[in-house]
Amino acid sequence: MAVRVDVEFAAKDAYRAVKRGDLIIAVDALRCSSSIVNALANGVNAVIPTETLKEAYRLREQHPDFLLVGERKGCKLKSFDLGNSPLEFVREVVDGKTVIMTTTSGTRALVRCRRAEHVLVGAFLNAGAVAKKAVEIAQRNKVDVSFVLAGEKGLFSLEDFLCAGAIASKFPAGTFDFSDEALAAVLGFERVKGALSEYVRKSRHARHLTELGFERDIEFSCMLKHFEIVPVYRDGKITLMQ
């Protein structure tokens, strides 16, 4: 049987992917996934995603050496060390650190996937690497693949749809059985891949980020295949897949 590739357009439906026992690729291209990828690329040991602020603060109290990062309504909170801009995760600041991260949509989507055995974090930045690893694991373990899109406030988002398409388009042709959602995502990505950031900027969330002054984050997050990095979420922590 061919490996099935599916997409849950809304994070609230993550439970379906978990229930199916699928390998999950969690996607929040703007910006949580991109921040996680860049954080690990710059020497972060582990990212601990939390759904609530309360939990993030509690963890920080227990571990004063951890960095507290993330956003609400797009912006860094006053007591946080960093916001949710991938560009803030520079080596001088984050190398060797453990990071507690809480964001409006991305970390929430991740936490919803925590009971799945295999959860990878996908962004445009690591599309090629995460696709390769997902294919390996799915074929070796004979499990299907589901993308879980964080979206904005749990709604469908263009950038995450295109990002799922970017990753799925790297799956070797013929050996995978794509759902209608996955086929649509690949088609969307194929349409825009020559001018990715131009189209991503049209999305609701990108327009919001632009209003907040985060235009450079969008440009950075749209760099395809920039990193050979596969973040894996297991036992409550996101680390580099060895």
Add this chain to the structure above:
Amino acid sequence: MAVRVDVEFAAKDAYRAVKRGDLIIAVDALRCSSSIVNALANGVNAVIPTETLKEAYRLREQHPDFLLVGERKGCKLKSFDLGNSPLEFVREVVDGKTVIMTTTSGTRALVRCRRAEHVLVGAFLNAGAVAKKAVEIAQRNKVDVSFVLAGEKGLFSLEDFLCAGAIASKFPAGTFDFSDEALAAVLGFERVKGALSEYVRKSRHARHLTELGFERDIEFSCMLKHFEIVPVYRDGKITLMQ
């Protein structure tokens, strides 16, 4: 304010479009919408969509001169005059008739939209005509536009997604505010428009129809802009927009 263009991917969410007061374009490209378009093109007076078989039978009892058409699990029922194949609606059979239609997904989606003031029926066959009319009505009445996709059993379907994109891609650029869903649909359509039926055939529902022997229906339903026909659903009946 620009007219907003949105897409409800699943028929179960039709109520949201109704609640917003939007002009609705109901889409079930394979095959209900295409059958309705071809039926009206071949002289049918009116199509009465029903959600249940029971209702369809009751109507037929009251009006023995009406044709009873549609499908369950893709196939014509024994007591029906015609199935749900657009190609069955030839002039010799349907000219001057009123048709009671009940299908698994398409008529159900339509009935869910019945409380909306403006409901048009969209297919690839009439993409250009329905786009033009929707734009006219939306601008004149200052209402937003929502596509409601019938899908297969209420699920997202590739063919309806592409069909919404085909129609929305005809909206004049710049004067409409596209949701992320609408942007995605347009991108998908733009990717496949040169070989539409080739891609539509990959969808779950098209594969099912192919197994049932309805390949010609898929080819026919994928003919873009074939008809200058706009079916409008009002007071329980679908008729040609005058």
